[in-house]
Amino acid sequence: MRMNTNDVVSLISKIREKANRFIVSEMTKYGVEGIVTSHGDIINALFKNPRLTMAEIAGKIGRDKSTVTTLVDKLVRFGYVTKERDTVDTRVVYVTLTSKGSELKPIFNAISREVLNTLYFDISENEKEELVRILNKIHKNL
Template sequence: METRDIISLISKIREKVNRFIVAEMVKQGLDGIGTSHGDIIYALLQKHRLTMADISQRINKDKSTVTALVDKLVRLGLVTKERDQEDTRFVYVTLTEKGRELETVFEAISADMLEQFYRNISEKEQETLLSILMKINNNF
């Protein structure tokens, strides 16, 4: 493998991580929820109430995609949508009780994924990797 192959390798790693997460969610009975749905739930676990625009920005997806993702989560009973009373252009999304119950599941899946991801990689190497990837991200 050559240094020019790094982008392809990053893409392959991302795909494997996503498959790992989806497989773990299925094991937990969360069949039909993709990683983008998980990103929304995670964002709402961090901040109780978000607008669709906030979610779009946090998960780096366009608003129409976020709308479709949120609508599925509504159908699954994991989130609710509510229009702002004063400015109906704003739609707020919040987790339901059922959605909040996923926090421990998400934490466990995240811990398992990170354990797999960083297996055989020293703490110093992890810090170096993070530093390099942050530089690359900032280049764009």
């Protein structure tokens, strides 16, 4: 089956949309509401590094600082993270997980496993390796 560029872009867009809907649905099953997948990127970054600046988060998740600020502010309102200004340079804002935010780690891990199980259903190990190899090439090309 030969696909043109528009077909490929449309398919990738549809896969991303379905994956995001699946993740939000899974979070709802666990009682986690109000968080979208872009919030999950921030929370996952904080699982790996418990205290990050807004600029560090922006770099790690590939978003601009203004977008990160908006996303973090919502996470603060939901009680998942706190913000703290640097005492020396007040332009620098640190973000840390609250205990409520830290409690999301096992939930996120379970959802990640479920997403992968769903994505890889009926796909052989060789196909998985080939898919990852090709996706890494595409990522590198961009």
